[in-house]
Amino acid sequence: MSKLTRRQLLVFFGASAGTAVLAPVVGERLLGNGSTYAQTVVPLSFTPVRLPHPLPIYQQQVSYLPTGIGKGNILQPSSDAQLTTYTVFDDVIVPPEYERYVIVRWGDRVFPNKDDYFGFNCDYTSFVPIKGNLNDGYLWVNHEYVGYPISAFAPGTPEDVTDTSQFPEAFPAVVGFKASEKNRALLGEFLYNLGGSIVRIAKDNNGRYQVVSDRNNRRIHGLSGLAINSQRSDQYKDVTSWGNSSHQKGDNNYLIGTGPAAKEVFNLSSDGLGNKIIGTAYNCSGGTTPWNTILSAEENFQGSSTFFVGVTEAVNSDGTQVGYIEETTGAEFGLVGEKYGWMVEIDPYNPNFRPRKHTALGRFRHENIAFRAEVGKKLVGYMGDDRRGGHTWKFVSKGTVVKPVDGNAKKDNSALFEEGTLYVAKYNPPKDPSKAEGTGEWIPLVLSTATNPIAPSVLASVELAALGTATRDGLIKLPSRISTGQEVDGGGFDVTIANEATALPPYKGKKLSDFYSSQGAVLVDAFLAANLVGGTPTARPEDLEVNPRNPREVFIAYTDGAPGSDGYPDSRIFVVSKYSPAVTAAQPSGELFKIIEDSEDSTGTTFRWQRFVKGGEAGAEPGDGFANVDNLAFDTQGNIWGVTDMSTSAHNGFDVGAAGTLLDIEHTVVGSESPSVIDSNKNVETSNLIGVFGNNWLFFIPTSGSDAGEIVPFAYGPPRCEMTGPTFVGNDTLIIAVQHPGEDCPYTPQVTLSRETEMLNLDGTLFKQKRTVPRGSNWPSNIEGKPQGAPRPSVIGIRRKDGKGTFV
Numbered sequence: 152m153s154k155l156t157r158r159q160l161l162v163f164f165g166a167s168a169g170t171a172v173l174a175p176v177v178g179e180r181l182l183g184n185g186s187t188y189a190q191t192v193v194p195l196s197f198t199p200v201r202l203p204h205p206l207p208i209y210q211q212q213v214s215y216l217p218t219g220i221g222k223g224n225i226l227q228p229s230s231d232a233q234l235t236t237y238t239v240f241d242d243v244i245v246p247p248e249y250e251r252y253v254i255v256r257w258g259d260r261v262f263p264n265k266d267d268y269f270g271f272n273c274d275y276t277s278f279v280p281i282k283g284n285l286n287d288g289y290l291w292v293n294h295e296y297v298g299y300p301i302s303a304f305a306p307g308t309p310e311d312v313t314d315t316s317q318f319p320e321a322f323p324a325v326v327g328f329k330a331s332e333k334n335r336a337l338l339g340e341f342l343y344n345l346g347g348s349i350v351r352i353a354k355d356n357n358g359r360y361q362v363v364s365d366r367n368n369r370r371i372h373g374l375s376g377l378a379i380n381s382q383r384s385d386q387y388k389d390v391t392s393w394g395n396s397s398h399q400k401g402d403n404n405y406l407i408g409t410g411p412a413a414k415e416v417f418n419l420s421s422d423g424l425g426n427k428i429i430g431t432a433y434n435c436s437g438g439t440t441p442w443n444t445i446l447s448a449e450e451n452f453q454g455s456s457t458f459f460v461g462v463t464e465a466v467n468s469d470g471t472q473v474g475y476i477e478e479t480t481g482a483e484f485g486l487v488g489e490k491y492g493w494m495v496e497i498d499p500y501n502p503n504f505r506p507r508k509h510t511a512l513g514r515f516r517h518e519n520i521a522f523r524a525e526v527g528k529k530l531v532g533y534m535g536d537d538r539r540g541g542h543t544w545k546f547v548s549k550g551t552v553v554k555p556v557d558g559n560a561k562k563d564n565s566a567l568f569e570e571g572t573l574y575v576a577k578y579n580p581p582k583d584p585s586k587a588e589g590t591g592e593w594i595p596l597v598l599s600t601a602t603n604p605i606a607p608s609v610l611a612s613v614e615l616a617a618l619g620t621a622t623r624d625g626l627i628k629l630p631s632r633i634s635t636g637q638e639v640d641g642g643g644f645d646v647t648i649a650n651e652a653t654a655l656p657p658y659k660g661k662k663l664s665d666f667y668s669s670q671g672a673v674l675v676d677a678f679l680a681a682n683l684v685g686g687t688p689t690a691r692p693e694d695l696e697v698n699p700r701n702p703r704e705v706f707i708a709y710t711d712g713a714p715g716s717d718g719y720p721d722s723r724i725f726v727v728s729k730y731s732p733a734v735t736a737a738q739p740s741g742e743l744f745k746i747i748e749d750s751e752d753s754t755g756t757t758f759r760w761q762r763f764v765k766g767g768e769a770g771a772e773p774g775d776g777f778a779n780v781d782n783l784a785f786d787t788q789g790n791i792w793g794v795t796d797m798s799t800s801a802h803n804g805f806d807v808g809a810a811g812t813l814l815d816i817e818h819t820v821v822g823s824e825s826p827s828v829i830d831s832n833k834n835v836e837t838s839n840l841i842g843v844f845g846n847n848w849l850f851f852i853p854t855s856g857s858d859a860g861e862i863v864p865f866a867y868g869p870p871r872c873e874m875t876g877p878t879f880v881g882n883d884t885l886i887i888a889v890q891h892p893g894e895d896c897p898y899t900p901q902v903t904l905s906r907e908t909e910m911l912n913l914d915g916t917l918f919k920q921k922r923t924v925p926r927g928s929n930w931p932s933n934i935e936g937k938p939q940g941a942p943r944p945s946v947i948g949i950r951r952k953d954g955k956g957t958f959v
Contacts, residue, residue: 200867241869249950254948293434312808335483349370358883434448437519454488516537530564530567532568601660602661690710709742711739790853792885794849811904846870893942
């Protein structure tokens with residue numbers, strides 16, 4: 152797909168056609184982090200990294216093709232952007248004008264207590280300066296989950312890698328912890344590796360950030376405050392540690408809750424601890440307030456027999472969990488489910504600030520939060536529920552923002568999260584189906600709101616019209632209640648096209664108060680309550696960001712349109728399937744949207760929506776040359792940066808595990824699965840099409856200059872990783888986390904995989920590419936003198952080699 156026209160770009164960013172493209176913003180953000188938006192436009196000043204798949208930028212610009220770690224060739228622009236061979240390397244590949252360096256790694260002992268160590272699977276990052284000095288400050292890093300090769304007992308470990316005599320684990324090599332069985336010690340260590348880390352970083356003489364010693368360096372993890380179990384009267388009274396090391400003995404660093412659920416639900420919790428909460432975990436993305444506190448998002452907290460590092464998601468009508476799920480970490484340590492799945496506020500500067508879970512923001516699988524905060528106005532926060540069929544949310548505070556100065560202003564502004572209204576977005580279908588734009592409304596999630604769930608046949612109407620059938624039969628989940636004819640009064644109930652005629656009527660024309668006993672209970676069960684009131688199930692909303700040039704506009708990364716076990720995205724709004732065998736047909740691989748609030752202060756209940764770019768190969772229509780866009784960030788010149796979140800299990804067209812099984816990639820696939828045109832006994836999955844894109848990568852969309860609107864590849868990460876949490880510090884450094892390199896694959900002995908991949912060219916024709924890729928990863932050990940060393944999730948810095956000028 153060609154780049155956006157100047158007019159399209161102006162319209163999307165809300166600029167006037169008579170102005171320069173995105174006239175620069177002057178002035179500082181509210182307290183912010185010392186950054187300002189540039190007053191001059193800088194042209195593209197780096198060589199785009201060459202990825203395996205064709206992109207229009209390669210027809211117009213020279214590109215950098217890596218030929219090894221730290222080396223590569225410059226390719227001249229060509230009208231034919233296809234590559235018939237491509238080799239993937241085990242490193243963070245950046246343009247030749249830049250360098251990448253490691254700031255901190257999983258397992259690093261950078262805390263006052265040397266038994267403490269930096270957690271696993273880094274995600275969201277945030278930098279807050281000390282006394283306004285951008286060269287010295289605190290780095291917050293989320294730790295989301297654990298997975299192989301940390302341990303052969305990790306959730307989801309492939310069956311063919313559990314022989315530790317053949318395939319070593321990373322835990323013993325990095326931390327010195329060895330487990331011979333799945334017991335309390337191991338489960339506790341898994342939870343310790345989640346949560347977050349606070350470390351002080353400062354620039355060295357070479358301009359690179361490094362960790363420095365500081366008494367405020369600390370961990371906040373999944374079992375922080377475990378010692379309070381001693382206050383219980385149930386069977387968990389003595390569960391106050393998970394080992395003999397000092398970091399394994401429970402402390403009193405518990406968290407607290409605020410808002411309706413803290414007052415109306417936690418007092419009913421079976422742990423008997425009231426408003427005291429053990430730990431924070433499953434921390435995905437987040438947000439930094441203008442007064443420099445951090446909100447960390449608890450995402451995939453739901454436990455199961457397979458993914459046992461979690462708690463119970465299902466709740467009763469009063470908001471308390473339906474019970475412990477056997478063999479999960481929730482059941483092992485007595486962690487009640489209603490206390491997880493929240494936005495958690497932390498003050499990096501102040502270790503005496505007790506972290507708190509703000510229940511007014513709702514309990515769901517939080518991805519991040521973006522703020523509109525202006526002195527004298529209500530605080531507005533935007534959030535996403537990262538699940539298939541998850542919702543898009545807005546919180547509007549009851550009180551107003553005060554100027555963040557010394558004194559109580561930080562406390563006063565943080566209190567805004569404790570009381571307000573949570574809204575769910577309802578997208579109205581476009582009047583013209585050929586246009587990806589329309590109107591919408593914000594529905595308040597309060598007890599008096601009427602219930603009106605969307606019928607599965609309506610959600611799936613586009614796929615039904617195209618294919619005569621719907622993936623997952625148009626599934627939508629609603630709260631299970633005996634009053635609606637269900638057998639149990641708690642948890643969820645599946646409504647599909649098959650049963651909607653009889654199942655839906657008892658749920659319509661009522662109020663949320665008919666299903667929940669308190670406002671707190673509504674917020675604990677926010678996902679199902681949102682389905683009840685007619686909120687639009689969407690395509691995995693991951694990152695949301697407020698446009699720095701127009702705060703009425705909110706950018707939303709919808710990562711994946713395919714339906715799943717949690718629900719079905721509204722097909723009238725999102726591309727949920729491949730509707731045609733045409734090789735250029737649209738793919739359900741994510742989309743970048745924009746919401747434009749109708750109200751000046753963003754507190755109103757109506758909005759407009761537009762789609763900016765569409766995931767899928769650039770030769771598809773529509774398709775902009777990426778898949779599964781995730782985190783977004785704006786640089787100091789207002790350009791958009793994004794990272795992709797393609798599933799580890801399909802990178803480069805190979806499954807995880809020791810076997811590295813070849814996945815079928817055929818562009819004629821229809822729906823979710825289709826008989827193979829090569830072998831009629833095989834089904835080809837639409838999701839396998841992401842294999843053409845290779846590793847997850849970082850892209851840049853300039854919003855000014857001759858390349859405005861292009862998708863420009865800036866970097867790709869090691870095999871099987873995500874690049875997450877991009878944070879710009881000042882004008883010269885990008886901090887970014889590299890999560891789960893080598894996930895679910897052996898790291899030694901290392902094996903090279905090769906295949907022939909069916910690729911879509913820019914002209915809509917197919918070609919074959921020979922792809923070579925490492926099975927797993929040894930990064931960053933391999934760039935630190937240990938070629939077969941364990942992969943370690945890490946946080947890195949990226950800067951220009953010459954150390955001069957702005958980042959781009």
